[in-house]
Amino acid sequence: MPPLCELGLVDLAAAIAAREVSCVEVAHAHLEHADAVNPAVNALIARRDPDDVLDEAGERDAELGRGGRRGVLHGVPQAVKDVTEAAGQPFTAGSPIFAERVGVTDAPHVARMRAAGALFVGRTNTPELGFGSQTFNPVWGTTRNPYDLSRAVGGSSGGAAAGLATRMLPAADGSDTMGSLRNPAAWANVYGLRPSRGRLPGSPGFVAQLNEPGPMARTVLDLAALLGVMTAGGPVGPLDRADPLDLTDLHPAEPEGLRVGWLGDLGGRLATEPGLLDLARAPVDVLARLGAVVEDVVPAFDLDRLWDAFLVWRWWNSVEMAPLVEDPALREQLKPELVWEIEHGLGLTAREVARAAIVRAEWYAAVVALFDRFDVLLAPATQVHPFAADVPWPAEIAGRPMDTYHRWMETVMPWSMAGVPVLGMPAGFTPGGLPVGVQLIGPPGGDRRVLEVGLTHEAATDWSARRPPLLM
Template sequence: MVTELSGIPSASVPEPVRLDAVELSWSIRRRELTCEQVAEAFLTQMDRFNPLVNAIVSRADEQDVLAQARARDAELDRGEWAGWMHGFPIAVKDLTDAEGFPTTQGFEHTGAATEDAIFVRRMRAAGAIVVGKTNVPEFGLGSHTFNPLFGTTTNPYDPGRAAGGSSGGAAAALAMRLLPVADGSDFMGSLRNPAAFCNVLSLRPGFGRIPAPGFVGDPAVPGPMARTVRDLAMLLSTMAGSDERAPLSAPQDPAVFTGALDRDVSGLRIGWVGDFDGYLATEPGVLDLCRGAAERFASLGCVVEPVPRLPVERAWDTFLLWRRWMVGEKLHDVYRSPGSRARMKPEALYEVEGYLELTVQDIAAARAGRDAWRESVSELFDRYDFLLAPSAQVFPFDAGSRWPDEIDGRPMDTYHRWMEVAAPWTLSGHPVLNLPAGFGAAGVPTGVSLVGRGHGEWSLLQLGHAYEQATDWVHAVLPPALT
């Protein structure tokens, strides 16, 4: 139950923050709202409601933000419009560099970053104003956002429960209307799980859709989060696009994501994955809501049918190898310092110490296993246009616990086994759209993952838009503090 803000009337919520991002963009461009008014409204919203969820950290100086907003207004006075995010306040996930802000990774305070990540630079170029960072778990590990620097990010629908992670700060901020849109990233459901927990939308794009440096297809990818499919598509259009510094980046013109979302979806074939025929443990009630979402797709004219059993056990073993390889490689230097190692959380030590035990044969097995799993999933797309699965195996849980150690009586043998549902789609590299699926008996939300063909983000967004028109959970059920 929400009690902390029960005395604040809903009329105190500034109107600009209630607008969807595209609506806000048009209001600014038409000069119905000034950028300064927008900044003031969101800063006020943060002052009132961020203490409830602890979503935004490392906030910028208020007067500096307002000065930047006035500069954006002056640009409009001169007929200069940077793009659809002109005057938008944004907060960047605290695993990603934003010039002038620390990138703490929830582990230690650092100096301010000296340059932006590629997609952050693009958001600023489109007119956005960075006002802070969004909270993350330590090193982004675990789908529960807590760390020793900033504390725990809690759920907008019940502050006693978790907001998910690692993009938990971003998801909670969106649900509480602290930001118009947000960036996130995803290795093991870090875009999908928090969006499901907070009743918002997210898109895990395919490899290379949003550019990142490197020659290896890292399972961790950045992606957009929003409250509507249209807003999600617009943010993707800003973040996406090839870059010379990212050799694996997709060459497609990101302007495609600004097109019309309306589409006749009747006859599209959707394969229902569910819990892989009982292989995955799920909290009672989660699958019921996800099946309800599948029925909603059927009511739109889609053909929904169960998917034959997949070799998901082998996918998990392969995923663990990739997880240790990628995470251990990133954290090895921190681990080598005895002082830092003593402060690392057990989940980080688990990954790095597993990495140190890997052999060349393990790396070869990881690569071969990933190829084999991709082939297994790709074969399904010979029969189906999309796949549908839960985004999480549990509802938002007690924010005071580290992670669920059992689900419906089945013990979890690692800190992330309870999110195994996300691993297959990370491993295959297919794009995944999280959509809200409704609320359980305790009044907290969950979501479903719509999986598309390789680099099929646009088709995903179009089908997601049709589902959204029929459900609209985001606007139908607001966090209690905002009602």
């Protein structure tokens, strides 16, 4: 295990800036470590020629020698999630239809990472076209959980999560439609932030779709450092937030009197694997011991209506992929879950979409009202522990059948629909050594609040420092 790979983003960036280590040394250490570890987990895909990476690292060193430093990512190895476009990089999205596609331009947050000096070493694996919370696809195969190689690591940012946990990356970008930054963070013992709606430029246009780009890291401060890069430059699209995000002088929140709402299984609504809720409640108990005021809460809202609106929103978002099912040759290359999403989207009526928009607005108002009572909310990030890597998705939980391929992740859905900031963070481990994670939920625009409460919890635990058996 190269010592340089143990460093997170903040410490690695500081060492490079101080010329304590060269960018070439950093690149060489991470490339060599990936050679040793990646074959077991399959987190990094489409890896670049190491000579090209080392040449670029040398150019970064030359810039430093001339007194130039692009930003916090100067010379820091990064790998962009494979559903996100980056100029000159493979852009397969895990689909055989796009197996030969190469990015033409940078997505906004990728452009910002590049401008800050990122050294791209490859891509991170994702489910086919990003659909599903299990990272496998017919182009690159399955990404495995570093804490148990027989199990899944979640998704769709599963490659990023596994790359972080194995120390192949010091921080990583991801994205989240339903729970793609939170589920893999939970199962890999890392952090993932779904920012406030529009905090990062994501889907263009005038419709608030569900997908949000966001950072992942092994510590809250590392995550905040990458978030600072990804948000630099202000709004791009018409629905992007214009209020600046102040990430200076981040410090742990004062826990005394902090009002915390524990959502649990939403009053028995959610099927959960036996024992999971007790483990996921650990951060609540940590904050309570530090002085927080904790109360169990179930939102006063018809969550069946919300689930139905969520399905409509996903289906509506899938309509842009209609050509993939209308061409029989392309259709047969898609996994059935994707065909199901697109076909339902094509069958939507304008009235159904309008009704879903009304429900989403009503839910947003209900969530805003919750934050009159609470400073933050806590909820499980998953409803099951990591399952076998060859299982596409769990058909049932504790004897309760799942009626869709993503119902088993319903715990993350409400907060995606609300567009509020959610920090996926480590909560401990099962007796068998599998990571457990929670969602720390803040009010609209409260990205800084969840980071500071996350720092409070992180300082009181040592979960984030625990390494997977693969590295030991």
